[in-house]
């Protein structure tokens with residue numbers, strides 16, 4: 001994961017969609033440029049991360065201080081792989097938060113890791129821009145909306161779109177609501193975030209014209225669970241709705257590759273003006289290390305992902321596309 005996040009160019013936010021609207025309705029599908037996103041999305045994410053408390057636990061190895069030296073950031077990230085006691089210490093802290101499926105963990109991850117690291121990566125922003133360029137106008141559902149990055153981009157891209165985000169993390173819902181309220185006040189009334197578990201939602205409640213789900217499906221451990229989650233998603237979309245599904249490829253699971261990737265994420269945070277604390281770096285590296293290197297790897301190949309989507313009743317319209325700098329598969333799907 002990574003992060004990404006100055007003051008907003010409000011003129012762009014307000015006028016770009018209107019200018020497109022004056023041209024023609026088809027232009028709602030013009031992709032947002034990465035530059036637009038950098039100018040509009042990153043500051044909001046940086047600001048949120050700066051407001052949040054760092055992640056803490058009782059440590060024999062780390063201090064609660066910001067790491068501004070890229071080399072030091074790399075060193076701490078590497079230590080999580082090399083020092084077994086440190087690895088154990090962080091793993092215990094993650095367990096105390098309730099483990100990978102708990103809202104508390106996602107809250108912490110967003111606040112201190114995701115928004116400072118992922119959002120600063122141009123490949124993440126390109127993935128956001130590409131995904132929303134495939135969506136129709138109307139009501140778009142952001143399934144597992146997290147901090148609201150995709151939702152924000154959807155609203156910025158067209159005045160003919162509304163967003164309904166749903167996420168099981170209460171803090172993610174709050175963060176997304178705060179971020180959009182502060183960032184696109186002119187879109188008030190065009191977005192709503194709901195706290196809820198997709199697996200527990202009664203069908204046909206949301207009636208979306210389109211939807212997006214970025215990096216959520218991989219949290220399901222088995223094919224059956226993945227098909228089940230996508231069936232729930234399909235039941236919230238109207239016939240003919242377009243749905244963009246992004247999910248990580250089974251890459252970076254070789255320890256050396258992963259170690260280097262995580263160290264560069266920690267390093268990039270120091271460079272993009274949103275440094276992490278020692279605890280944050282260890283947390284970011286350990287959660288990804290433990291998820292990505294365990295025996296039963298839940299990530300799907302593009303072929304498996306297509307199969308899962310078809311079993312859930314979707315029709316493949318475009319893809320598989322390789323996005324996020326080659327780390328993610330994107331599918332453009334349709335509800336028959």
Ligand SMILES: C[S@@+](CC[C@H](N)C(=O)[O-])C[C@H]1O[C@@H](n2cnc3c(N)ncnc32)[C@H](O)[C@@H]1O
Pocket residue numbers: 103106143144145146147148149150166167168169172196197198199213214215216219
């Ligand atoms: C890796 S984050 C991605 C967030 C967002 N889509 C983005 O790309 O910025 C995964 C999100 O899915 C949410 N999530 C996972 N399982 C969920 C479920 N069953 N119901 C609702 N939200 C879920 C988590 O709370 C988390 O916010």
